[in-house]
Amino acid sequence: MQPPLTPATFHILLALANGERHGYAIMREVAEQTDNLIQLGPGTLYGSLKRLVENGLIEELDERGEADERRRYYRLTRNGRALAVAESKRLQAAVRNARSKRLIGPERL
Amino acid sequence: MTRVLLACYQHFLRLYPRSFRIRYGREMQLFLRDYARDHGGFAMGMFLFTDLLLSVPSEHVREANMQRLVTAAAGVLMLGLVGIQLVHDVSHQDVRSGFLMAMILTTLTVAGGYLLLRRNRRYSWLIPAAYAAAAAIWLIVTPIRVNDFAPLRPFLFSLGRPGAISFLFLPVFIALLPMLAPRRERMPTIATLLMLAFIVIATGLAGTYYVPAAVAMLLVRFGWSHRDMEVRSA
Numbered sequence: 001m002q003p004p005l006t007p008a009t010f011h012i013l014l015a016l017a018n019g020e021r022h023g024y025a026i027m028r029e030v031a032e033q034t035d036n037l038i039q040l041g042p043g044t045l046y047g048s049l050k051r052l053v054e055n056g057l058i059e060e061l062d063e064r065g066e067a068d069e070r071r072r073y074y075r076l077t078r079n080g081r082a083l084a085v086a087e088s089k090r091l092q093a094a095v096r097n098a099r100s101k102r103l104i105g106p107e108r109l
Numbered sequence: 110m111t112r113v114l115l116a117c118y119q120h121f122l123r124l125y126p127r128s129f130r131i132r133y134g135r136e137m138q139l140f141l142r143d144y145a146r147d148h149g150g151f152a153m154g155m156f157l158f159t160d161l162l163l164s165v166p167s168e169h170v171r172e173a174n175m176q177r178l179v180t181a182a183a184g185v186l187m188l189g190l191v192g193i194q195l196v197h198d199v200s201h202q203d204v205r206s207g208f209l210m211a212m213i214l215t216t217l218t219v220a221g222g223y224l225l226l227r228r229n230r231r232y233s234w235l236i237p238a239a240y241a242a243a244a245a246i247w248l249i250v251t252p253i254r255v256n257d258f259a260p261l262r263p264f265l266f267s268l269g270r271p272g273a274i275s276f277l278f279l280p281v282f283i284a285l286l287p288m289l290a291p292r293r294e295r296m297p298t299i300a301t302l303l304m305l306a307f308i309v310i311a312t313g314l315a316g317t318y319y320v321p322a323a324v325a326m327l328l329v330r331f332g333w334s335h336r337d338m339e340v341r342s343a
Contacts, residue, residue: 023136024143041160042137042144043125047168050129071136 005087008048011038013057013076013084020061022071023049049074057083111150114157115142121157124165126172 005013008030015021015029026049027040040048052058057080063070076084098104118141122134145153 024140027140027144039156041156041164042133042140043160043164043168045140046133046137047129047164047171050133051171069139071139 004090005083007034008038008040008044009052010084010087012040012045012048012052013080013087016058016074016076017081017084020073020075022073024071026074052080056080111145111153114150114154115145118157121161124161125168129168129172 011030011033012026014033015026021029023042023045027045031039049058053060053074056077058074059077061073061075063072065071095104099106115138118138122130122137125134141153141157144156148156
């Protein structure tokens with residue numbers, strides 16, 4: 001069984017689930033997803049991105065933008081997407097479990 | 110303020126491992142500029158400080174592939190310190206303030222020494238060697254009585270709070286010198302000499318608390334040499 005992902009890693013994968021993004025856009029997306037609970041600094045973010053690329057979970061795309069503003073974009077690989085899905089299901093099962101034990105209320109639609 | 114911080118960040122980037130800095134440095138600066146635009150200079154300053162504090166050591170440890178070694182070294186260090194504390198406790202000596210001071214000094218020195226080792230390979234063997242020699246001489250020369258473990262400790266307290274705090278950060282400052290200096294050929298040597306002077310003084314101040322630190326530094330040094338060999342053979 002795959003060990004749980006760290007919150008930062010999981011949220012980076014989530015941020016890339018809907019398409020390609022550059023570093024700062026990933027940070028903003030993660031902050032938004034977590035109500036500003038997780039704010040990734042440049043060192044932490046690029047360190048995480050480096051390891052995710054090395055592990056084949058995301059891939060770097062060509063740089064885009066004007067001369068001084070060129071940024072590298074990132075996107076999920078097939079493995080990265082599969083891992084994000086697996087982690088989401090694991091969390092979903094945990095929430096279901098917590099609900100059945102009445103630790104949290106029923107889902108509101 | 111934002112402009113100053115962004116200018117400073119160019120220098121702070123030197124704290125990261127070289128390969129990391131080359132690969133991501135420019136984008137990290139763009140990232141920070143965008144963050145300042147969205148959140149303001151003060152928020153960026155706080156954000157930056159926390160990020161540097163967490164990510165710089167982490168990237169160095171990962172870059173050197175030394176997670177296990179550093180953990181082991183930290184374990185040895187803590188074990189030694191706890192052992193010494195135990196000796197003092199058994200003999201009913203009140204040394205807790207000195208112990209805390211020595212622990213902070215030791216941790217900072219090990220961290221500072223490690224940073225210095227990464228930059229200055231040519232003379233870097235001097236650091237752990239001098240460290241171990243100073244600790245050994247201290248042990249041989251000083252009769253092992255509990256009260257003699259750190260006879261110069263009162264000197265540290267006589268410096269007053271600002272003096273003591275400056276002293277605590279001295280090894281880190283020295284270790285950072287070669288990274289911040291524009292002329293890197295000369296500065297590492299000066300930094301090494303300053304570091305050696307610090308080690309001798311600190312060993313006198315904190316006494317045998319520094320022995321486990323010497324072991325830890327030797328382990329770190331060994332890990333670094335081992336990595337060099339791996340790189341060469343690859």
